[in-house]
Amino acid sequence: MTMSTDPWVWLAALLSLFIFSYLYKDNPLFKFAEHLFTGLSVGYLIVIYYNNIVRSYLLNPVLADHRWVLLVPFAIGLLYLFRFIPKLSHLMLIPIAITLGIWNGIALPLTIEADIIRQMQGTMINTSMFRNPWDPYTGLAVGILIAVGVICTITYFFFSREHKGALKVSAHIGIWFVMIGFGASFGYTVMARVSLLIGRLQFMFTEWIHLIK
Amino acid sequence: MTRATGPIALALLLALAGPLGAAPAPPGDARAYDTPDDQGGSITVEWRLSPDDAGTRLAGYEVHRAAGDTGRFQPVGQVPRGNTAYNDGEAADGIDYRYRVAAVDADGAASAPAEAGPARAREQWFKAGKANVLVATALFVAMVLVFLERARRGRLFIRRLAGLDAVEEAVGRATEMGRPILYCLGIGLLDYISTLAALNILGQVARKTAEYGTPLVVPTCEPIVHTVAREVVKESYAAKGRPDLFSDDMVYFVTSDQMGYAAALSGIMARERPATNLFMGYYAAEALVLAESGAATGAIQIAGTDQITQLPFFITACDFTLMGEELYAASAYLSQEPLLVGTIKAQDFGKVLIILLVAVGSLAALAFRSDVFSGWFGIK
Structure with missing residues (x-):
């Protein structure tokens, strides 16, 4: 068995092993890898x-294309730095307010359309469910199941009344639907995470110790 | 066959097959109009199918365009047979265009054109197809305003969530054990609603820790959230009359990198052994790493996020989880801010409306086999 002679491959493989060592317990090797990773990530992100952002959205357009108007949002962004001057720290609320305002303006109609109206469309039982000539009632049954699931789940997230009586029954059914959905999501994501682990092991077995050719 | 019937049959066959080598029959009733609900620059041309469209002879339709009254017709596009419309996306706003649509066969022979226009492209300010979104948005905003006003006048009821009791218990447990509380705000930006809710809950938790003198640790992932979180904690300690207990080191920035943040928090949880871990806000793939690392230390864990894909991990690894909107409700319940309470009440009102609409629409479809009602929502 031959091993890689590339020092970067060795470094990557050893750091992976250091991180995996946390599965046993916290130890100096994990601490080293953790601090290295955290510190590097800060520098890398800067x-x-x-x-x-700074070069693509500010320096290049302003210096090369002379789009001076971009200095206005830049100046607004600089207001964040007034946080360090206690007497003027309230000025940093301006960029926060602008960001929140714009974001809400964009998000509200999109959310109402995508998360409410379209979801209602999908939930309502409609005549297309009867159109399957071979099995019209399966489509209908699935449609009813979805509608019941949605209505019961919504009642679980109703906060203006205590969950008592009929609301309690409905909320209980709703939480069952939610948990079944979460179970499916959990399994799906665990599979994705396992594939990440397989990817890392493949790297070590293929590139590092050449166990897999 | 007699001598006389032979030519008649041949003539009949030719008549049925159509004139050999002749141009196809033209399309009918062509019209051109400004494409509705767009931002200009587009004209739609429609026509009735050529009588030859039903056979295999026709290749498609060719559309020509001329600007103004005197411009020359130039080809702008073609569509296969069976189509009755063409969208000219190259039209300039404010110019009159005339169109000609001709049926073209496989050999390239074109029919006499059907003429349409003039038509002028222009920008629409209002998208009629989105009227339902406008109505729903206006309705929701109106409901928020109504409930906001009612919340300002007096306390509105919001049911207490089990997870909130757990927060108080968790603070008490940390106090008894003399160990810190770790409050994680997730990786969301300040403009995420879940981050804002998490900051509200942080304020209430900080008040409790100030009251009991419990150590609080808030490692942050996002610089602006970090700034606000520090102010929130500082104000909470001041509000409880314990500014002396606050120190800047309670709220510290770690890194903006998602997995770097997760690695750092795993280490913090393993070494500082907080009695309670609170994960509130926006989370992505790091949720499982954080929740599992915390669970391994034996801490009480309470999570709250609106990220549906991460909730299963929090539910599995935490003692209590505020799911989705419960996070916002918890924030409103704890702070009793009229704006938050009013919004939660408006959402509840909206939920009742949604249930009613879905139920009535579905019942109408079941009872009458008609999609008249659900059709309002776009179901075909």
Whole structure:
């Protein structure tokens, strides 16, 4: 069995093993890898932010294309720094308010359309469910199941009344639907995470110790 | 066959097959109009199918365009047979265009054109197809305003959530054990609603820790959230008359990198051994790493997020989980801010409305086999 002679592969493989060592218990090797990773990520992100945001959205358009208007949002962004001047720290509320206002303006109609109206469309039982010439009632049964699930789940998230009487029954049914959904989601994501582990093991067995050719 | 019937049959066959080598029959009733609900630059041309469209002879339709009254017709596009419309997305706003639509066969022979226009493209300010969104948005905003006003006048009822009792118990447990409370705000930006809710809950938790003198640790992932979180904790300690217990080191920035943050928090949980871990806000793939690392230390864990894909992990690894809107409700319940309470009440009102609409629409479909009602929502 031959092993890699590339020092970067060795470094990557050893750091992976250091991180895996946390599965046993906290130890100096994990601490080293953790601190290295955290520190590197800060430095790396500073470079990414500079390249992807400061240079792409400010320096290049202003200095090369002379789009001076971009200095206005830049100045508004600088107001965040007034946090360090206690007497003027309230000025940082301006960029926060602008960001929240714009975000809400964009998000509200999109959310209402995508998360409410479209979902209602999908939930309502409609005549297309009867159109399957071979099995019209399966489509109908699934439609009814979805409608009941949605209505009961909504009642679980109703906060203006205590869960008593009919509301309690409905909320209980709703939480069953929610948990079944979460169970499916859990299994799906665990599979995705296992594939991440397989990817890391493949790297070590293929690139590092060449166990897999 | 007699001598006389031969030519008649041949003539009949030719008549049925159509004139050999002749141009196809033209499309009918062509019309051109500004494409509705768009931002301009587009004209729609429609026509009735050519009588030859039913056979295999026709290749499609060719659309020509001329600007103004005197412009020359130029081809702008073609569509296969069976189509009755063409969208000219190259039209300039404010110019009159005339169109000609001709049926074209496989050999390239074109029919006499059907003429349409003039038509002028222009931008629409209102998208009629989104009227239902406008109505729903206006209704929701109106409901928020109504309930906001009612919340300002007096306390509105919001049921207490089990997870909130757990928060108080968890603070008490940490106090008894003399160990810190770790409050994690997730990786969301300040403009995420879940981050705002998490900051509200942080304020209430900080008041409790100030009251009991329990150590509080808030490692943050996002610089602006970090700034606000520090102010929130500081204000809470001041409000409880214990500004002396607050220190800047309670709220510290770790990294903006998702997994770097998760790795750092795993280490903090393993070494500082907080008695209680609170995970509130926006989470992504790091949720499972955080929740599992915390569970391994034996801490009480309470989570709250609106990220549906991460909730299963929190439910599995935490003692209590505020699911989705419960996070907002918890924030409103604890703070009793009229704006938050009013919003929760408006949402509840909206939920009742949704249930009624879904139920009535579905019953109408079942009883009458008609989608008249659900059709309002776009079901075809």
